[in-house]
Amino acid sequence: MAGSNDLSDLTIPDELCTFFENSPVALALGSPDADNPLILVNGRFADLTGYSQKDLAGRNCRILQGAAEDHEARARLRAFLGDDAAANVRTPILNFRKDGTPFVNLLYMSRLRxxxxxxxxxxxxxxxxxxxxxxxxxxxxxDLGLTLTRLSPVAAESGIIVEGTLTTIANSAATIAQARLTLADLDDGAIL
Known part of the structure; x- marks a missing residue:
């Protein structure tokens, strides 16, 4: 499940693969290098997006963004990815399933070090x-809070530290309000 030959140096520990497979929430794992290609997605991710591991291995998650002009969310994600000191980010972003159906994705990203x-x-x-x-x-x-709590010891077995904070999850009221505005804009055709 560790992805294409181009990503062979990012072998995923078996414990982490098993954790992903058993997670109750949609999860993805990307490379921190270059264009942040995906190296692992779980079944919940495939159920949500319609994209399988095979569809996405070695590709950037931007494939989900389509042609939507969600500048603010994209800027937040670029800032997180561009700042190695940034522990995590949570933002709603307009995404599209493989069949083209739009949805507002409440995306949480953090670093595993x-x-x-x-x-x-x-x-x-x-x-x-x-x-x-x-x-x-x-x-x-x-479920996400429990996932992060359970991920820490699993990752630690492979010498990986989960960075980020549950405070980001707990303070989601403003994020949800923003997601609803994004959805309203989508329904009005203002984003596409």
């Missing part, structure tokens, strides 16, 4: 907030 501090992977979780009910969103936030 080696013990020496080098970013080994970019970790991401996705959730469709397009039509999410408050209870579903709270359940996702809870």
């Amino acid at each position: 080696t013990l020496s501090g080098r970013t080994r992977y970019i970790f991401a979780s996705q959730f469709d907030v397009s039509r999410a009910q408050p209870d579903r969103l709270r359940a996702y936030d809870s």
Whole structure:
């Protein structure tokens, strides 16, 4: 599952692969190098987006953005990826499923680092907030929090430190409000 030959130096520890496969939330793992190609997505990610591991291995997650002009979200993601000191980012972003159906993705990204501090992977979780009910969103936030808590010891077995904070998840009210505005713009045709 570790991706294409171009990414052979990013062998994913078995424990991390198993963790991804068993996660209750959509997860993706990318390379910290060059164009941040994806090296692993789980079944929940495939269910959400329609893209399988085979479709995405070695490709950047921007494929989900299509032609939408979601400048603010894209700028946040570029800032996170461009600043190695940035621990995490959470933002709603307009994405498109493989079949072209739009959805507002509440994207969470953080870094998984080696013990020496080098970013080994970019970790991401996705959730469709397009039509999410408050209870579903709270359940996702809870699942993501548990995922991050459980990921830490699994990653530590392979000498990887999970960077980021649960505070980013806990402070999601403004993020959700922004997602609803993005959805309203999508419904009005203002974003496309």
